Amino acid sequence: MAHAELDRLQACLNFSLDALRKEMDNSQLLPLSQHSSVEHPLDDPTTYLPSTALFDARRLSLACLGELKNLIQSPLDKRMDEKYSAYGAASIDILIKTNIIDYLSDLSNPSEGIPVTELASKFGLDSQKLVPILRCCAANGWVRETRDSSFALNRCSRTFVEGHAGRRLNLCTPGFMSIVGAMPRWVTESDWKLSRSPAQTAFQVAFRTPLQRFSWVMQNPQALVPLADHLQVLGDMSTPGIVADYPWEQLETPIIVDCGGGEGGLVTAILDAHPSFRAIVQDMENVVALTSSIMKERRPRDIENGTLKAEAHDLFQPQPRIGNEYSFILRHILHDWPDKEAAAILGNVARSLGPKSKILIIEMVAVPNVDSAATTSAKSFLLDGDDKRPDHCVPSHFGSASKLVNAFSVHMLSLMNGCERSLREWESLVKGCGLCITNVYPLRAHTSVIECALDSRVLL
Numbered sequence: 001m002a003h004a005e006l007d008r009l010q011a012c013l014n015f016s017l018d019a020l021r022k023e024m025d026n027s028q029l030l031p032l033s034q035h036s037s038v039e040h041p042l043d044d045p046t047t048y049l050p051s052t053a054l055f056d057a058r059r060l061s062l063a064c065l066g067e068l069k070n071l072i073q074s075p076l077d078k079r080m081d082e083k084y085s086a087y088g089a090a091s092i093d094i095l096i097k098t099n100i101i102d103y104l105s106d107l108s109n110p111s112e113g114i115p116v117t118e119l120a121s122k123f124g125l126d127s128q129k130l131v132p133i134l135r136c137c138a139a140n141g142w143v144r145e146t147r148d149s150s151f152a153l154n155r156c157s158r159t160f161v162e163g164h165a166g167r168r169l170n171l172c173t174p175g176f177m178s179i180v181g182a183m184p185r186w187v188t189e190s191d192w193k194l195s196r197s198p199a200q201t202a203f204q205v206a207f208r209t210p211l212q213r214f215s216w217v218m219q220n221p222q223a224l225v226p227l228a229d230h231l232q233v234l235g236d237m238s239t240p241g242i243v244a245d246y247p248w249e250q251l252e253t254p255i256i257v258d259c260g261g262g263e264g265g266l267v268t269a270i271l272d273a274h275p276s277f278r279a280i281v282q283d284m285e286n287v288v289a290l291t292s293s294i295m296k297e298r299r300p301r302d303i304e305n306g307t308l309k310a311e312a313h314d315l316f317q318p319q320p321r322i323g324n325e326y327s328f329i330l331r332h333i334l335h336d337w338p339d340k341e342a343a344a345i346l347g348n349v350a351r352s353l354g355p356k357s358k359i360l361i362i363e364m365v366a367v368p369n370v371d372s373a374a375t376t377s378a379k380s381f382l383l384d385g386d387d388k389r390p391d392h393c394v395p396s397h398f399g400s401a402s403k404l405v406n407a408f409s410v411h412m413l414s415l416m417n418g419c420e421r422s423l424r425e426w427e428s429l430v431k432g433c434g435l436c437i438t439n440v441y442p443l444r445a446h447t448s449v450i451e452c453a454l455d456s457r458v459l460l
């Protein structure tokens, strides 16, 4: 009997895995292994940019796998999987918090693994608790159980070793689980359930504060450095794609201003690749103090000769950098904010533009979750745009491969009533600020560049 959906997904998975293998060979990458304890270049998007075809094949493979799982898993299993995935995250938090990860990484033979009793006595923990926690990590592909109750790091958990990207991403944020826990009541029952204010969200409920999230961080300086580092790594995940896939040489302005640019990692990567630009990082006063000290340490010459500057600027005040000398980046800024505030921020930048200036909004673009059968636009979302490809029958939002975009959207909602916007929503926001979208550049990353300029038909 034909199993139409199963057959199509299986064919698509075979097709995408064949492409993945071919592109890995073309890129001279070693085979992936879950038994290896050595990191693979594909494990760190902050340092390795895959070829377009490899990026594509990997995303399509993951989309097919996710759709296959959705198709064949029982809803009850799926619900339990989802609900209890919080324990998977907590189990990894424990391995990081206790430094078990670093200990396993420093062993003379890290792939052999050590008995849990040894770990328990080394860290003063209960081995009866550690076994289920480590097995939970193993089931999620983070560690290996090399013998009954002996565990070793695998390639993936290397990312949590001190100094590596996963550790710096620092997702063990205190209070995160309380935001998740507060979210359903906030949306359905609270006095704020119809509020669109950035200061009336699950964040305020969970943190018992009237302050919006960024004001809260300013009042709690101990939270500033971990948050700035976390945001920097999150940004770094798309930096190689932004630098390589946006045509920087076409920008007609000599200076790039990164609004809310945090620690300044993006503009420094752009300067490395395009040294003819100058760059300014703007952020809130406390953040800029941190940014300046990081830049002085890492780029003293650029600071001295004025190629790179950090300056305090409030996104809600008129933009002081005016005219044709400047183009602006807003990466992961507007998704934080609801429409009213996002329009105020974008409007401030729009009013400072010269005719040659561009605004580059760099965000994840949410794609509506329409049925796979109802769309062929999955093709147009493939970076190489090859029309001869088979219809992949994955939804245009890439199914499971877009889980992150959708989870982020709910996270932004819970923090500040923000969201990840669809292209239609971006168009409306941009148009309302007297701008037009001049192009959208998909990247080898979760984000895209939405390039905007003054709409010449509109007088600001």
Ligand SMILES: C[S@@+](CC[C@H](N)C(=O)[O-])C[C@H]1O[C@@H](n2cnc3c(N)ncnc32)[C@H](O)[C@@H]1O
Pocket: 214, 231, 232, 234, 235, 236, 259, 260, 261, 262, 263, 282, 283, 284, 287, 313, 314, 315, 316, 330, 331, 332, 333, 336
């Ligand atoms: C999500 S982070 C993005 C950081 C950076 N653009 C990146 O992509 O790595 C948001 C940034 O906006 C800054 N920010 C928030 N409110 C601001 C305000 N009113 N004025 C200036 N910067 C602000 C934060 O300090 C933070 O650096």
